[in-house]
Amino acid sequence: MTTSTGTGKATGDGPDGDHAPHPSPPLPADPAAPETSPGASPATSPGTPPDTSPDAFAQDLLPTAKGASRGLLGSLLRPHTRAAWAAAVLLLLQQAAVQAGPLLVAFAIDHAVPALRADDHGPLIAVAAAYLLCASAAGGLQYVFVRLAARISQDVLLDLRGRIFRHGQALSLDFHERYTSGRLISRATTDVEALRELLSEGLQELISITLATVYITATLLYLDWGLGAAAVATAGPLYLLVRSFQRRSQRVYSVKSSAMAAVIVKFAETINGIRPVQAFRREQANDAAFARLNGRHERTNGDAVLEMARYVISSRLVANVAVAALVLWGAYRVASGSLALGVLAAAVLYLRRLYDPIDRLGMFLNSYQSAAASLGKIAGLLAQRPSVPEPTDPLPLPERSGALPGREVTFDGVRFSYRTGGEVLPRFDLTLAAGRTVAVVGSTGAGKSTLAKLLARFYDPSPSAPPHPGPEDLRTGSVRVDGVDLRDLSTADLRRAVVMVTQEAFLFSGTVAENIAIGRPDATREEVEQAARAIGAHDFIAALPDGYDTDVRRRGGRISAGQRQLVAFARALLADPSVLILDEATSSLDIPGERAVQHAMDTVLRGRTAVVIAHRLSTVETADRVLVMSAGRVVEDGTPAELIAGRGRFAELHQAWRESVV
Numbered sequence: 001m002t003t004s005t006g007t008g009k010a011t012g013d014g015p016d017g018d019h020a021p022h023p024s025p026p027l028p029a030d031p032a033a034p035e036t037s038p039g040a041s042p043a044t045s046p047g048t049p050p051d052t053s054p055d056a057f058a059q060d061l062l063p064t065a066k067g068a069s070r071g072l073l074g075s076l077l078r079p080h081t082r083a084a085w086a087a088a089v090l091l092l093l094q095q096a097a098v099q100a101g102p103l104l105v106a107f108a109i110d111h112a113v114p115a116l117r118a119d120d121h122g123p124l125i126a127v128a129a130a131y132l133l134c135a136s137a138a139g140g141l142q143y144v145f146v147r148l149a150a151r152i153s154q155d156v157l158l159d160l161r162g163r164i165f166r167h168g169q170a171l172s173l174d175f176h177e178r179y180t181s182g183r184l185i186s187r188a189t190t191d192v193e194a195l196r197e198l199l200s201e202g203l204q205e206l207i208s209i210t211l212a213t214v215y216i217t218a219t220l221l222y223l224d225w226g227l228g229a230a231a232v233a234t235a236g237p238l239y240l241l242v243r244s245f246q247r248r249s250q251r252v253y254s255v256k257s258s259a260m261a262a263v264i265v266k267f268a269e270t271i272n273g274i275r276p277v278q279a280f281r282r283e284q285a286n287d288a289a290f291a292r293l294n295g296r297h298e299r300t301n302g303d304a305v306l307e308m309a310r311y312v313i314s315s316r317l318v319a320n321v322a323v324a325a326l327v328l329w330g331a332y333r334v335a336s337g338s339l340a341l342g343v344l345a346a347a348v349l350y351l352r353r354l355y356d357p358i359d360r361l362g363m364f365l366n367s368y369q370s371a372a373a374s375l376g377k378i379a380g381l382l383a384q385r386p387s388v389p390e391p392t393d394p395l396p397l398p399e400r401s402g403a404l405p406g407r408e409v410t411f412d413g414v415r416f417s418y419r420t421g422g423e424v425l426p427r428f429d430l431t432l433a434a435g436r437t438v439a440v441v442g443s444t445g446a447g448k449s450t451l452a453k454l455l456a457r458f459y460d461p462s463p464s465a466p467p468h469p470g471p472e473d474l475r476t477g478s479v480r481v482d483g484v485d486l487r488d489l490s491t492a493d494l495r496r497a498v499v500m501v502t503q504e505a506f507l508f509s510g511t512v513a514e515n516i517a518i519g520r521p522d523a524t525r526e527e528v529e530q531a532a533r534a535i536g537a538h539d540f541i542a543a544l545p546d547g548y549d550t551d552v553r554r555r556g557g558r559i560s561a562g563q564r565q566l567v568a569f570a571r572a573l574l575a576d577p578s579v580l581i582l583d584e585a586t587s588s589l590d591i592p593g594e595r596a597v598q599h600a601m602d603t604v605l606r607g608r609t610a611v612v613i614a615h616r617l618s619t620v621e622t623a624d625r626v627l628v629m630s631a632g633r634v635v636e637d638g639t640p641a642e643l644i645a646g647r648g649r650f651a652e653l654h655q656a657w658r659e660s661v662v
Contacts, residue, residue, distance in 0.1 A: 182265030507556030
């Protein structure tokens with residue numbers, strides 16, 4: 001047995017201890033152990049004070065580079081460039097057909113009607129036929145455009161949702177511990193929906209309004225230079241209204257998107273935790289909290305509606321005053337003979353067509369600001385990079401030296417700190433012999449789970465920056481498997497070599513066989529059943545209504561906690577890893593469940609290098625070696641028998657456990 005107050009550096013192994021299939025009490029809390037935040041990001045150096053700056057993750061304000069939203073939209077539309085140009089040409093032709101109507105009306109008033117008085121029906125029939133042809137062409141072109149635009153829109157949204165889903169899976173654990181699943185859901189649903197509204201409706205409105213404005217302005221100038229110039233002059237006040245609305249609504253929609261995300265986060269949190277909510281009668285408190293968030297969302301929606309109302313009222317006022325003034329001036333000119341009646345009629349029709357879309361422009365700006373705010377948040381999410389990146393030049397693991405699957409694990413000069421500034425591991429050194437089971441015990445905050453996360457490479461060691469660093473202190477430390485740094489292994493090789501089984505055995509919706517096969521997707525049905533038999537799970541699986549084809553439903557709710565844990569062990573055995581991490585895998589089980597899982601553990605651990613994080617001493621006694629941790633250091637190291645025979649902390653814990661089961 002070794003007892004140390006410094007680093008845990010040892011390579012010794014010992015015989016198995018006696019197996020005791022009784023649940024043991026959890027280890028008592030250590031008042032000297034520092035409290036750490038597992039939800040924080042490992043970004044600070046040892047000795048640095050906690051970061052008290054506002055957390056962008058908590059405020060749903062992920063940093064986004066300037067122009068990132070436009071870049072994202074461009075990358076989404078780039079594969080559809082040809083289709084987009086084709087849609088633009090269709091809309092160009094459609095607008096030409098639509099805007100021909102008032103010109104035909106002017107021709108009818110000034111030429112066809114006088115010809116009809118002279119008993120010449122030809123011009124009027126020609127005008128009617130041309131009007132019918134233009135209307136038919138406009139309708140047909142609109143139909144083709146809508147189909148093509150809808151296809152482009154849906155392909156873009158399909159691509160975007162896929163990017164969000166794939167990127168969310170690729171981001172490291174520290175990101176997901178700080179950025180809630182509710183916000184991710186909001187990005188993939190409400191924010192994508194805002195973009196859908198812009199693509200399917202808003203862009204068509206914008207292009208139509210732009211083309212109509214160009215067509216109408218050119219036609220008015222062609223019909224009468226004075227009326228055309230006066231109509232163009234009214235664009236100044238309307239432009240100022242549009243810019244003012246755009247600035248105000250931009251602020252409103254940014255807040256609105258975050259408010260909606262907060263509602264979804266609270267809703268998801270409450271439903272996922274419905275058991276403790278009902279057990280501790282949190283319904284009223286949750287109702288009050290949800291009402292506050294829902295009220296904030298209501299207010300931001302109301303602000304958006306008010307901004308839209310102000311814009312519509314102001315723009316209509318300007319448009320109506322302009323039309324009235326131009327009609328009055330045109331009437332005086334008709335009366336004086338300087339303007340034809342048909343030209344005035346066409347000009348009035350064009351003016352209405354010019355100003356009526358102002359409301360539609362407001363609707364587009366409404367959709368645009370909503371989509372811009374949503375696209376900014378999506379761009380901020382997609383801009384995040386994994387804190388444990390894939391190596392550019394991965395190295396393979398060496399061939400196994402023996403028949404057993406286990407490999408040697410080395411922690412060399414590893415330091416680790418969370419973003420809050422709490423140092424969890426102050427220069428940690430440890431070697432685990434291949435094929436041995438090492439149990440790690442200690443109070444809450446001792447660094448056990450952090451050790452497991454580093455070995456699974458959910459985190460990388462933190463860079464060290466002491467006040468007066470020496471050459472050795474400038475390293476970040478390394479975690480190695482058979483001499484290969486985990487940072488040099490490809491993710492695929494790492495996940496094949498190192499597998500973790502946690503306290504909560506997560507099962508996906510699907511069959512039992514599918515959940516076991518997650519360990520090795522290419523496994524045959526025979527190999528899946530063989531793994532279940534080896535673990536001792538075959539009997540209960542066979543007794544299910546559809547055996548291995550039984551749907552376990554969401555989170556495995558159709559089977560018990562012990563059965564879910566057995567399925568998780570079968571999954572790990574099928575994966576055949578070299579290193580297995582069990583993070584309190586039996587702490588939530590009753591005595592029969594623990595006995596079944598204990599048998600499964602003996603099977604799956606055989607010959608593998610295993611790190612067992614345990615609170616129950618019955619689990620610890622089966623290990624080859626026990627490490628007792630406190631404040632990120634190994635304070636006791638030895639076989640279970642050696643530590644029990646001593647007078648250290650583990651001996652006290654073992655005595656307390658003995659007394660509790662008598």
